[in-house]
Amino acid sequence: MDGKKLYHGAAYYPELWDEKVIEEDIRYMKEAGINVIRIGEFAWAKMESIQDQINIDFFVQVIKRFHDEGIETIMCTPTPTPPIWISHDHPERMYVDSEGNTMSHGARQHICTNHPFFRERSLMIVEAIAKAVGKLPGVIGWQIDNEFKCHVSECMCQTCKELWHLWLKEKYKTIDQLNEAWGTEIWSEAYLEFEQVPQPVKTPFLHNASLITAYRQFSREKIVEFLESQVNIIREYSKAPITHNTGRSFDLDNELLFANLDFASFDAYPDSSQYTALLLQYDLFRTMKKGKPFWVMETSTSHNGYLAGHQKNHPTGFLEAEAVSGYAQGAQGFSYWLWRQQRTGCELSHGAVLSAWGKPTVGFKRVMDVSAAIKKMEPMMEETIPLQAEVAITFSDRARSFFLTEPLEGLNYNSLLQNWYDTVLDTGIHRDLIMEGGDLKGYKLLMTPYVPYLSDALRKKGEEFAKQGGIWIVGPMTGYRTEEHTVHRNAALGDLEKTAGVESLYWYPISQTNSVGKAFGTQAPLGHWATVFDPETSNATVIGTVRGGESDGSAFITEKVIGNGKIIMIGAEPIGDKGKLMLSRLIHHYAAETGVQVKTITSNGTIVIPRIAKDGRYRLECAVNMDGKGGVVTVQQIGKDALTGKTILPGQLSLEPYEYRFIKYDI
């Protein structure tokens, strides 16, 4: 992978097309400025149509040919779609859903990825591929499988049942310790042997929260085990970096998943109204493998679609804004799904670059626009790197898992976090999302909202961060569950209370109780579930007070000085427009207090992405209108348009819908 290059790619399925079409495709790719293809992910049957008759030649030839034409390859392992000889007449190898349905061949992800025969055959085909193409110069990277768990969740098959019991044995050693950890005295659940512990299949009501969450964790660890078994083999034969194209809504633990991968990549299918979801992902995956650029591995040229639904078509300009903001935010690759519209299958209506009959699609011109933009921005991207943010927001797939088990009032981690992110985005403060285990170096402000189980490690890291002068904002809805998805024994928030200097009064549903929060000169209704604090006994300054409802007079925001910094607790979330205003003031307040510099003033819907020259001599800002309504950026010092060279004076800089500008500022 050429570190200086911006990659502009597309998923490609040469196994579906004949020679003439491939020729045509190469011609159009060059016209469209596509310099990398992603191949192989569903091609197992092409490679091994009959068991043990493995032949990778076709792909070797494709890679060489495209390389000769200046088009590189990301090689994928084809494990999401095992051939019929693996699945036929073997129901015991198939994925079983929580309703007890055994999956059929005919789509993808229908196999249980834990079944030993499947595992064995997977590694065989992966090794054959790695051997055949691992050292080809065209192969610039690898992708393991494709979108793990995008269609399925936790498997309930017999194989998984046995592995579940082994996993539990490994984790709890004795059944008594499991019983103790899960509190299985409740409802006479207590187990005498590990073999008796059920998978979370149908019961008359709900399983024990500990069991459900543990099964999620088991499933998330197993898929990483499968991924890493492939990674290990590939590394024997290839030096090219390895990734997986993940997604935010799949049932995965991304922190674990990427631990042994070389670079981050993800698939994103925002429609034009969902641009902040896209920006959240840029801010998240930029930090996943610190210092290494990420890839947008799949996105649509115009709309996604399948037999039963689709998105609305992108308006002109959106795709370009998506790509430009991506590269500016730290992407090295931006790749479409897909190059040529599927002619058969179940995604006939998905947007593409070329139609199945070989003509440009409605998105083709937009791809050309992206190519033109790349050409302009590539030198700038080479000279600069993204500026590290001073503000970090914790991202936790484990938290998401807890909310899946216990949504309480239909709460969804992704939505909650998105709302929080949007509030931060609108402050104009540059931000990163970082994993629970992420490095805090360089940050001044850390926010950790919506993490029901706050690990000791994270708590201590946050505390240390504050001691060193940072400000750690904890909550809302953080810390009220233990690792085992149970309630703390010592306090509503367990040890966090001591750390943050609070004493909780109640944990309860504050929504619909006419409770109002007052803080930062504003007031707003409080929502969701709250932990309210005793202003008398808490060892922290009350910043926000509850008025009305059942906990009138209690504190919902507190501040505790600790070392050179502070810990801020938000026990209840101010909601609605007024809640957003209050949170916005809170963020501005603490950002100012801790000396956050990297922020800009824009109208909502327009963003500014800060980068810095590798040699440190100038800042480069990329201003992009993302909402398609046009916008305004307040330029605060004299700059220079990096493309035209024209001077830009301080003041209001207008942007047309989806327009972007690169501005250089001397340092």
Next chain:
Amino acid sequence: MDGKKLYHGAAYYPELWDEKVIEEDIRYMKEAGINVIRIGEFAWAKMESIQDQINIDFFVQVIKRFHDEGIETIMCTPTPTPPIWISHDHPERMYVDSEGNTMSHGARQHICTNHPFFRERSLMIVEAIAKAVGKLPGVIGWQIDNEFKCHVSECMCQTCKELWHLWLKEKYKTIDQLNEAWGTEIWSEAYLEFEQVPQPVKTPFLHNASLITAYRQFSREKIVEFLESQVNIIREYSKAPITHNTGRSFDLDNELLFANLDFASFDAYPDSSQYTALLLQYDLFRTMKKGKPFWVMETSTSHNGYLAGHQKNHPTGFLEAEAVSGYAQGAQGFSYWLWRQQRTGCELSHGAVLSAWGKPTVGFKRVMDVSAAIKKMEPMMEETIPLQAEVAITFSDRARSFFLTEPLEGLNYNSLLQNWYDTVLDTGIHRDLIMEGGDLKGYKLLMTPYVPYLSDALRKKGEEFAKQGGIWIVGPMTGYRTEEHTVHRNAALGDLEKTAGVESLYWYPISQTNSVGKAFGTQAPLGHWATVFDPETSNATVIGTVRGGESDGSAFITEKVIGNGKIIMIGAEPIGDKGKLMLSRLIHHYAAETGVQVKTITSNGTIVIPRIAKDGRYRLECAVNMDGKGGVVTVQQIGKDALTGKTILPGQLSLEPYEYRFIKYDI
């Protein structure tokens, strides 16, 4: 059970907590005024963790210890949660739903309560418990199992299939009689042997109504058989009275269920907006075991909750109003679910008195308020008893069963009856709900709405009631089905037509036909399904006439003098606000005509509960504002505030939100 005492209780699970916690709990219970605990209902695994190793000692000690502290015990049988050694590896013992899903261990009610092994083990554990604690002075009562059928409905397992066939054989003697009763000539359903009769599992369309309703009845009888098998054993070892904590929405026949129980109890989880549903239950369970006080066995201190949902938190005052109105209406016990928040399991978010970490919850102060109220009202409750109502409304779980089989247009018995009840409640007339077999002594007015199958027994009882001078209001939607859930052969309403002196023209959906009813000087749209009467041929006076639609000119309300009383037929329901007005006038009219005295004038949302001194010297009225908006009671004679002794003059008496007053009137 001390007849003079008001019990204030909480469900308690000592098996989940250690010694230190139990000590703490006792201390807090005393502070909160809790004088009874309910234990054991989910503790089978604690008592018999390994098959045949039964040990009840822990509970014996708990009962003794709490008794020593002045806290009595309701002992429960633990049959809702069989231990793992009963369920593991025995799918044939598990509950099977109507979709064919076999339940898993891990929640509750996952077993088939008809399976012989489960039945045998249940009786063994019940006998062991009864033997061990049956004569302890602390045990003041028993509860069989817990909320039968709260999570499950009719079981479709193989055991049930065989019992179903036996049940059918018992009921119909020969298969020909079953075929005749169900009219199985239809759709070639006819059976040659009982063994061929299916359970109501998946078919392409719907099963025969007779079969579906019969299966419901089979299931309802079987669970009572199970309950009674436990009752019989306990009676051998204990003199304490026995109950079951039932609920209105469970798939049960409460009349049958309580036939051999000693006192009534139920679980009620109204949020503050659902107070009339609560009042309906007070009016129903007061009469279930006539002359014996009932218990509110479970209610929430603040809100209910489980992993995936919850209610809104009670506003201050609601819990107290709930308790005060309950005791005044005839409750002897008022008990929370639960004492200490669950630390594990799936109900972590349910309201409690104490939190899992041992601190008062948001509901604690409200429980203290209830304790204070009890202290004030207890002497009054001792001196007085609830005044028998003069107006009765038939309650029928069998009717509910018919509506479950045949909702027609999404009709739900509980909602229909609630609306009817609310109309009666708003008239200010004191009322009882009585079971189909309930005693009519002392009533002047009987209403029997929404009973599709009107049994001969009930019909004759109503007729006799009218002959003796009562007024019996029949309908709407009463009498149009036979016992076998078929259509009558002789008339739309079968023999009821002769009894009530009506001749039906049509039974049909009158809703959306622009049909309007006129009666009592009002007019209102007619809704649901109607039986309209021929004004020419009917042997009754027309009181209400249909205008417009497809049965213009027919009668929908008739009146027939019979002996010293009357039978009123309501063939079609007037709906909407105008319909409520018409029904209200109808009720006032016939209540006046039959000399109903016990009624009061209040603003809506405020009620008056009449009681009478045991020695007959005074009346005691308890006025309570239930809707939290405050209200007004029109006092009609000089009374005395029973708590302050102050005179209360006739006129408007205002109540604050959730305020209550006890007023004595000399007789």
Next chain:
Amino acid sequence: MDGKKLYHGAAYYPELWDEKVIEEDIRYMKEAGINVIRIGEFAWAKMESIQDQINIDFFVQVIKRFHDEGIETIMCTPTPTPPIWISHDHPERMYVDSEGNTMSHGARQHICTNHPFFRERSLMIVEAIAKAVGKLPGVIGWQIDNEFKCHVSECMCQTCKELWHLWLKEKYKTIDQLNEAWGTEIWSEAYLEFEQVPQPVKTPFLHNASLITAYRQFSREKIVEFLESQVNIIREYSKAPITHNTGRSFDLDNELLFANLDFASFDAYPDSSQYTALLLQYDLFRTMKKGKPFWVMETSTSHNGYLAGHQKNHPTGFLEAEAVSGYAQGAQGFSYWLWRQQRTGCELSHGAVLSAWGKPTVGFKRVMDVSAAIKKMEPMMEETIPLQAEVAITFSDRARSFFLTEPLEGLNYNSLLQNWYDTVLDTGIHRDLIMEGGDLKGYKLLMTPYVPYLSDALRKKGEEFAKQGGIWIVGPMTGYRTEEHTVHRNAALGDLEKTAGVESLYWYPISQTNSVGKAFGTQAPLGHWATVFDPETSNATVIGTVRGGESDGSAFITEKVIGNGKIIMIGAEPIGDKGKLMLSRLIHHYAAETGVQVKTITSNGTIVIPRIAKDGRYRLECAVNMDGKGGVVTVQQIGKDALTGKTILPGQLSLEPYEYRFIKYDI
């Protein structure tokens, strides 16, 4: 079947009632003017209650007796409801749904109609019936089974699996050809043997569109095979014509189904607001067996109903308008479901002529109204025949099947076509719906909307139609899929593009893109999925142009002269009220251009049905108000009221709600 007679009938189940009831029924039928009954369709258990003991005598006697009373019989085969001895203990013979649920006895259509044992027994009972009643003079027609696939869809049982493999083998010969046809290289679906091809049962995502659509076709062909096996036997014993009572929403291919039947019939249960759905069916089934009158085999006297739901009751006049318009549109029979309300089963609440207790229902008077109308119109119907329409709209169950597989944005063929039909109806132009294979003789304008797969045969027929002087309007949403439910390889619309002289630019979702179409002096938003055309390269005149959105400037309506006629392409559908106006103008425009004469001017909701004297000497128009609001017809020449003989002058003729008039015009 007496060609001169209008039949007025009812479904009748004598097997459910005793002798006395049957006598009563005959008396009432005569009173109500019922002259034909439809019997036997669910009576297999009456005929063969025990295997091999077949006895048809009861039905022979019924047919004779009713014939003696002047009431004829349509005899049905009882195969929708096999007796218990076929289904009991034989799960392998039962229908299995796509979720894997095996159906139970107790309703109907619970058997797999492809199971060999069922097939064998079906043919035996059918032969016995045909032998017994085939030559009775009372039998004027036959109905095979009843509403095939009204409750079920494609069966997934083991028998079907094996037949599916045989069907595929027959169709594709080699597995390679199947793989090629379906493009199974995708997602490694490729099959090595036919036996490996799954049924479209549960997968993690979606099956290949080709497979799903093929399975639908397999299922549709199989049920026709079953039907024809019955037809063949009956023809050996009876000369009476044979039909099946089909419905528009059942999973059938009606064109295939009726190919070897003698006359068309269908079941229609419109409520009074759904009258255009009824009219569509009249216009469709009139042409199904050209020149032969159709039957409305089932309709409700007042409302349909079953345990869980029902329609609103008809207002007075609707039933008469339904019947009169039906006969005028070419019905020979109009028959109710059902004569006597079911006393048992699951359709107790369905409207009928007589109640279960033997009294007239709310619909009885309306049936009498129909009888009176028949008496008046019968001589006119005898002297005249329906006038052939000049405008035809293609109807395609295969198209419906494609939309079921690929709804794209929740698109439903029946709704789409209904909207199109309603637009045509409101133009006042007389129209036929014709099957894909229908004869185009006599038509001047042909419209083919919503046919995703346009067969070569239909394309060539349309082209030839145009060459001969007709105008063929193609689309919207026509032609974008191949026979195998794949995307064309050569162009968005395959060979149609050459035929119609267009070159497609894109096929894409134009809805929500702010694209507006301009044509015929109007403009309207464009919706659904569009194929837009290149105005430069297309070999056709641009009639409508896209403005705005992502394909600004492209064409969406084109016109190509071909021979003496034209082909009009509609690539994108104008939607909303403005879209309806545009389409209305388009239709008027081309109807005028091609010389369409048969049209009338009415207010919406009122229709005029044209007929012509057999001797050609006069036209007869039947004007009916269908919407119950009354309406106006603009009479354009002097006519004569055919019932009163009074002269009708040109000008506005008013009709009361549901009123109808027959007007004669000399030619």
